Amino acid sequence: MPYYTKEQIQQARQVDLLTYLQRHNPEELVHVSGGTYCTKSHDSLKISNGKWCWWSHNIGGSTALDYLVKVCGYKLPEAVGMILGEQPQLSSRPVSKPPPKARPDFQLPERNPDARRVFAYLCARGIDAEIINHCIKSGQLYEDAKRHNCVFVGFEHGTAKYASLRGTLSHSTFVGEVAGSDKRYSFCMPLQANNRESVCVFESAIDALSYLSILKRKGQNWRSANCLSLSGIYRPKADAELKLPLALETYLQHNPGIQKIILCLDNDERGREAAQALQQCLHGYQVLDNPPPKGKDYNDYLQIQKGIAGRVKTRGGEER
Structure with a gap:
């Protein structure tokens, strides 16, 4: 095992993950949107603003050294050598995956006494006030007390099992999940499916609520539609077995x-790839690919319809 001085270790700690991958393993980087990337090996590992987080394992950091040790399973001297260019790089040596960690206990963030910021934020994105209030009254949506994020809750038989987070500041692009969330029970509308034979599938809760708002604008009964948020999508890997989202x-x-x-996924590359992969998985079902007619996603389309595009900063970093 090679030996490195404290100075060399400190030098290695100065290198952030995005810089390291751009220099030594660019084929591992996958551009998501704006300044956000994920990795080809782990699509739930997001890199943004000089930091990274592996959401599915609830670990993160800021340096390439943390990534090589915590995610790839290298020992510290090996990782230092790779960053300093004195060891074989990640792409040229097999890496053993760390053992899966037990899911942390799930606990919803403390609820704010009111939901004024959440209500104002979602209204600014064009979502109908009646639909927002319905979600708040059912307990599927609230405002967290500490950071005032939107909290979209998923349930199993009336018990909260999942929660996604969305920042409410006008220029926020924050998206996250509560630690310990079980993706099997993502946000859906209504809580119990209507007696219908179809379901509309979206990447996010906001897209689902936007679709329901569009139905209401058309004079249709939005309460009769079954809508499910996947809480994100995955990029299918080449030669890998295709699987349904949990x-x-x-x-x-x-x-x-x-x-x-009905697949109502985004109009970007990842959304189109996911829609194609899902159509191959869903044997025995009638599957319809139904991306928004305009815009990147259904919230974009709703804002275009209502003439408010350009007022809200979205996850990708653009104002629209």
């Missing part, structure tokens, strides 16, 4: 009457 697999198990699945 949220969709669980939803279909609990609602055996569903026969038609």
Whole structure:
């Protein structure tokens, strides 16, 4: 095992993960949007603003050294050598994955006494006030007391099991999950599926609420639609077995009457790839690919319809 001085270790600690991968392993980087990246090996590992977080394992850091040790399983001297260019690089040596960590206990953030910031934020994105209030009254949406994020809650038989977070500041692009969230029970509308044979599938809760707002604008009964958020999508890996997202697999198990699945995923590259992969997985169902007619996602499309595009900063970093 090579030996490195404290000065060399400190030098290695100065290198952030994005810089390291750009220099030594650029094929591992996948551009998500704006200044956000993920890795080809771990699509739940996001890199943004000089930091990284592996959401599925609830670990993160800022340096390439942390990544090589915590994610890739290298010993500290090996990782230092790789960063300093004195060891074989990540792409040229097999890496053993660290053992999966037990999911931390799930606990919802403390609820704010009111939801004024959440209500104002979602209204600014064009979502109908009646639909927002419905979600708040049902407990599926609230404002957290500490950071005033939107908290979108998913349930299993009336017990909260999942929560996604969305920042409410006008220029915020924050998106996250509460630690310990179980992706099998993502946000869906209504809590119990209507007696219908179809479900509309979205990447996020905001897209689902935007779609319901569009139905209401058309004079249709928004309460009759079954909508499911996947809480993000994955990029299918080449030559890997295609699998259903956990949220969709669980939803279909609990609602055996569903026969038609309408994929309302984004109009970007990842959304189109995911839609194509899902159509290959969903044997025995009628599957319809139904991206928004305009804009990147259904919230974009709603804002275009309402003439408010350009007022809200979204995850990708652009104002629209």
